[in-house]
Amino acid sequence: MPTEPIVLYSTSTWLAYAIAEQYYAGDHYVWCTPHFDPSSVPPISYSVPPSSSPIEIYRGLRKDVLGGDRHSAKIAANKAGILRGVEVRRAAGELSDADAAEIVAILDLADIRDFRPIIFVIPFHLVRDKVETVPVSQRASPLAAEFIISHLPRACFDTIGVDGIEHV
Amino acid sequence: MFEFLDTADVQQALPAGHEAIQFIRQWARSAVRSGMHPSFEKLPSKQIELAKRIVKELEDREGRPVTDISEARIEEYIKLVSERLQTLARRQFPVASEVNGEALLGKLRLVR
Numbered sequence: 001m002p003t004e005p006i007v008l009y010s011t012s013t014w015l016a017y018a019i020a021e022q023y024y025a026g027d028h029y030v031w032c033t034p035h036f037d038p039s040s041v042p043p044i045s046y047s048v049p050p051s052s053s054p055i056e057i058y059r060g061l062r063k064d065v066l067g068g069d070r071h072s073a074k075i076a077a078n079k080a081g082i083l084r085g086v087e088v089r090r091a092a093g094e095l096s097d098a099d100a101a102e103i104v105a106i107l108d109l110a111d112i113r114d115f116r117p118i119i120f121v122i123p124f125h126l127v128r129d130k131v132e133t134v135p136v137s138q139r140a141s142p143l144a145a146e147f148i149i150s151h152l153p154r155a156c157f158d159t160i161g162v163d164g165i166e167h168v
Numbered sequence: 169m170f171e172f173l174d175t176a177d178v179q180q181a182l183p184a185g186h187e188a189i190q191f192i193r194q195w196a197r198s199a200v201r202s203g204m205h206p207s208f209e210k211l212p213s214k215q216i217e218l219a220k221r222i223v224k225e226l227e228d229r230e231g232r233p234v235t236d237i238s239e240a241r242i243e244e245y246i247k248l249v250s251e252r253l254q255t256l257a258r259r260q261f262p263v264a265s266e267v268n269g270e271a272l273l274g275k276l277r278l279v280r
Contacts, residue, residue, distance in 0.1 A: 018279040052194060073243035076250035077189050083257050084186035091179055101261035105269035106276060107254065114277075 005034030008122040008131075008147060011057040013078050015114040017159065019085075019106070023099055026154035029085060030120055031134065033146050054119060058161065061117035068112060075115045079107055122149070122157040130156075169225060169245075173252040176218060178260040184218035185253040187211055189246050192223060192234050222249060 010032035020028045037055040057074075064072035086103050089095035124131075127149055134146040173181050187208055208216045223234055226245045230237050237245075263269065 015276075018276050021279045022276055071247065073193075073246040076247040077193065080182075080186045080189050080246075080250045080253050083182045083253050086257070086261075087179055087182035097261060098264065100257075101263045102267060102269075102272050104254075104257045104261045105263045105267065106273050108258070109269045109273050114273075 004128075005124045005145070008032040008034055008120075008124055008127070008149075009036040009054040010120040010122065011054040011061070011117055011161075012120065013061065013075075013115045014118050015106075015110055016078060016082055016085075017118050018114075019082060019103055021154065023095060023103060024085075024089060028120070028149075028152040028154070028157075030122075030149050030152050031146060032120065032122060032131075032149060034124070035145065036119075058117045058119060061115065065112055065116045070112060072112075072115075075112065078115060082107060117161055118159050119161045120152075120157045120159060122152065126156040127152065169229065169248055170222060170252045172221065173218075173249070173256055176256065177214070178256055180212075180214045180218055181256055182253055184208075184211065184215035185222065185249050187215065188219040188222040189249055191219065192226070192237075192242050193246060 010030040012028075012030065017028070020026065033054065035053065038053050061072075061074055061078075063069075064074055069075075082103070086095065086100050090097070090100050130149050130151060131147040132150065134148055173185065191208065208219045211219060226237070227234055230241065234242075
């Protein structure tokens, strides 16, 4: 990035968001990028493959949720990510075994609509001291601007994207 | 497949399993595109071992490197690994009998 980004974007699921709000005191873990939509910037400025962009992740999740795809690999991957978070928080002493069990039970019972996508809009100046650069080997492209924020407070971002999908 | 995850240490298996999923769905191809050797360099050694074992098992099954496996097949493996991780988590973190999962989910759905 030649200059500091203005905003970072990340796409998650409502369930991951709600678990962080309820069990992690509003402390969220996100992968994010300054480029929301590949079509909005010249290709030379955007090296993230379209399939890895926040808008495409959003569209993919939305399609699976609206289509009622109970065998969605995107949702399966999201569940694995939530479980990773459970173990990381537990190992760090931030989550009790009882709360871990509750999250596991919630994952078992969650409806497909609980995995509806949600977009995080994160003003960069609020998280400048919290962002970590994603290792090159884990980026969608070596030139892509991708960041991890391991501890993102709720006060540092807005959310968009219920998009008419609500839980029943 | 991936039966070894059933008896793995949950502290190692949950992060390693998620890492393996990210690897097979994106990172492996990205690393190859950028001329790098795919790895799990950021993980602790026990997690690296598990993540590599997941990848090796599916590559052995397919008879080709993960980067050459179709997206549809990769999605099937993602689901299999995720199911194993959920089974392991259920066993490690059993829900107390007095806990009502539906009530917990109902309460969670009030989150805005």
